[in-house]
Amino acid sequence: MLHLMQMILPRNGRRSTQIFPSGHGFLVREWVFHAEGYLALENMNQLSASEALTDDENYSAEEEPFDNATLVQSYNDDMHIYDFHIVYSFSYRVPVLYFRGYRCDGHPLLLCDIERDLPPYSLKIQNESKWTFMTQEEHPYLRRPWYTLHPCGTSDWMKLLLGGDLPSKSPDMLHYLSAWLSVVGQTVGLRIPLELHDKSI
Amino acid sequence: MELCSEEAVKYVWEGAIPLQIHLHESEVTTLPPPPPILVLGSRIGYLPLLVPLIKPHFSSTLPPGTDSVWFDYKGLPLKWYIPIGVLFDLLCAEPERPWNLTVHFRGHPGDVLTPCEGEDSVKWSYINSLKEAAYIINGNCKNIMNMSQADQFELWQSLVKGNMDDFLRISSRLKLGPLGEDCMVRSGSSLVQPRQAIGEPDFTGSGRPCRIPVRLYVRNISEDLDDLEDAVPIDCWDRISYINRPVEIHKEEGRLSLKCAMKTLLPEIFLEESLVNNHEFSREGETVGADSSYGDSETIGGLRNAQAEEIPFPGQAHVQLLKKSKIKMIRIQGIELDMDIPFFWVVNNLKNPEYFLHICVFMGTSSDQSTIR
Numbered sequence: 050m051l052h053l054m055q056m057i058l059p060r061n062g063r064r065s066t067q068i069f070p071s072g073h074g075f076l077v078r079e080w081v082f083h084a085e086g087y088l089a090l091e092n093m094n095q096l097s098a099s100e101a102l103t104d105d106e107n108y109s110a111e112e113e114p115f116d117n118a119t120l121v122q123s124y125n126d127d128m129h130i131y132d133f134h135i136v137y138s139f140s141y142r143v144p145v146l147y148f149r150g151y152r153c154d155g156h157p158l159l160l161c162d163i164e165r166d167l168p169p170y171s172l173k174i175q176n177e178s179k180w181t182f183m184t185q186e187e188h189p190y191l192r193r194p195w196y197t198l199h200p201c202g203t204s205d206w207m208k209l210l211l212g213g214d215l216p217s218k219s220p221d222m223l224h225y226l227s228a229w230l231s232v233v234g235q236t237v238g239l240r241i242p243l244e245l246h247d248k249s250i
Numbered sequence: 251m252e253l254c255s256e257e258a259v260k261y262v263w264e265g266a267i268p269l270q271i272h273l274h275e276s277e278v279t280t281l282p283p284p285p286p287i288l289v290l291g292s293r294i295g296y297l298p299l300l301v302p303l304i305k306p307h308f309s310s311t312l313p314p315g316t317d318s319v320w321f322d323y324k325g326l327p328l329k330w331y332i333p334i335g336v337l338f339d340l341l342c343a344e345p346e347r348p349w350n351l352t353v354h355f356r357g358h359p360g361d362v363l364t365p366c367e368g369e370d371s372v373k374w375s376y377i378n379s380l381k382e383a384a385y386i387i388n389g390n391c392k393n394i395m396n397m398s399q400a401d402q403f404e405l406w407q408s409l410v411k412g413n414m415d416d417f418l419r420i421s422s423r424l425k426l427g428p429l430g431e432d433c434m435v436r437s438g439s440s441l442v443q444p445r446q447a448i449g450e451p452d453f454t455g456s457g458r459p460c461r462i463p464v465r466l467y468v469r470n471i472s473e474d475l476d477d478l479e480d481a482v483p484i485d486c487w488d489r490i491s492y493i494n495r496p497v498e499i500h501k502e503e504g505r506l507s508l509k510c511a512m513k514t515l516l517p518e519i520f521l522e523e524s525l526v527n528n529h530e531f532s533r534e535g536e537t538v539g540a541d542s543s544y545g546d547s548e549t550i551g552g553l554r555n556a557q558a559e560e561i562p563f564p565g566q567a568h569v570q571l572l573k574k575s576k577i578k579m580i581r582i583q584g585i586e587l588d589m590d591i592p593f594f595w596v597v598n599n600l601k602n603p604e605y606f607l608h609i610c611v612f613m614g615t616s617s618d619q620s621t622i623r
């Protein structure tokens with residue numbers, strides 16, 4: 050799994066920047082692979098609930114080149130910024146999502162702030178299983194409190210998603226991470242651009 | 251050698267650290283300041299569980315406001331989710347009795363320490379660790395998820411109260427051990443294959459490795475140190491390398507010693523300096539060597555830079571390994587263990603109630619390279 054993470058990134062460790070506007074959710078920046086063994090997606094701007102446009106599944110207009118002026122316009126105090134890290138768990142043998150959020154002034158977000166940014170279904174689960182869904186844990190490498198989604202079910206639903214046992218070295222493994230992220234991302238409102246799924250390294 | 255010694259397990263359950271808890275001076279509002287309080291901290295317990303004993307002693311002197319309790323030892327904020335015995339074994343190179351700690355009721359350092367909201371936080375941290383251990387041993391945590399509320403409650407209470415008999419009674423239903431000499435998990439009289447939950451078909455062949463939950467804490471001390479009392483105290487958690495990684499045992503390996511188990515977790519320590527490892531490992535996305543696999547059974551190869559002060563341990567926290575560093579001491583449940591002791595005995599008798607074996611490793615390093623990132 051660790052090797053997989055290295056394989057999906059080009060040699061220089063950085064992926065090309067992909068930015069796309071969205072009605073609500075995240076503007077994608079870039080992935081960085083850290084040598085200790087985790088993938089980072091940082092400085093993701095999450096528009097707060099009050100800023101979100103009405104839910105709009107039509108993205109055709111949003112494939113146009115992004116206009117920086119638009120970005121400046123939407124910048125305001127309500128904007129929450131998130132960092133996402135994907136870390137490999139040796140115990141569960143799956144990737145695990147760690148994330149943290151902060152306001153524009155750098156102030157860390159409290160759990161109640163983050164909950165407001167969660168998609169409704171996730172919020173429901175969080176309310177029902179406060180201690181076992183999304184908790185604050187020590188980041189395995191940065192050693193600071195980060196939020197994490199519990200990985201105990203990951204292996205099971207990944208098997209469902211990819212259909213059958215995971216072959217260890219077939220090309221399908223290259224898509225493991227984007228498949229995983231497509232599910233986990235929805236939990237925290239992270240939109241994955243389609244290009245991520247198409248690109249075969 | 252018997253599989254599981256009740257005497258040894260009792261020893262662990264009854265182990266306790268005498269603590270002398272001082273209130274931080276910034277929170278003392280009365281004169282004379284309150285004296286410290288002496289409490290016994292169970293080795294397998296957690297610091298926040300002692301707060302009900304400690305708080306009444308200091309409550310009349312606390313400044314107004316809401317509590318957010320935390321402890322420190324010589325300025326180092328203590329991680330409340332690490333069992334008290336492990337904290338003591340790790341941070342007190344030379345055991346200090348009583349162990350002098352400072353309690354704070356205000357000013358929790360939320361940027362470095364995950365907050366603790368009382369007994370519930372500790373309980374769920376325990377349950378989540380238990381789930382992780384179950385997943386490692388069985389390949390799933392169904393046995394924990396399927397526990398009734400009553401059983402979960404009783405299990406937790408038995409730990410809080412230090413009631414070993416109650417704990418063993420409930421936990422035996424979880425089918426998490428003990429580990430046999432052949433490294434197969436045994437349950438009562440029947441042999442349970444690893445990763446076989448009750449009622450499920452047997453997927454495992456004899457070649458399937460057995461996985462054992464282990465948490466390793468590595469601390470560097472000076473190689474020339476004669477007296478542990480002189481060890482430089484830890485002032486920052488970055489000085490400790492924490493490795494949360496299961497030990498994998500292949501059945502063919504037969505009887506495993508503690509030393510062999512340590513080799514799987516810290517392979518570099520046991521490599522000869524002159525040995526060039528055959529495994530190729532790349533951190534840059536280059537071709538991965540043929541021997542590596544996607545599982546965590548890969549051995550990390552390549553002393554690529556033998557001169558380096560730091561040998562990266564990919565996928566884990568950087569273990570600060572210096573030239574000629576070697577294990578000076580291994581401490582588990584306060585006992586300094588011989589490296590030749592059978593690993594299965596260590597696991598069965600010295601593990602914590604969440605089924606993790608916590609190992610404190612003191613590495614001897616040359617004194618001119620004692621700074622750690």
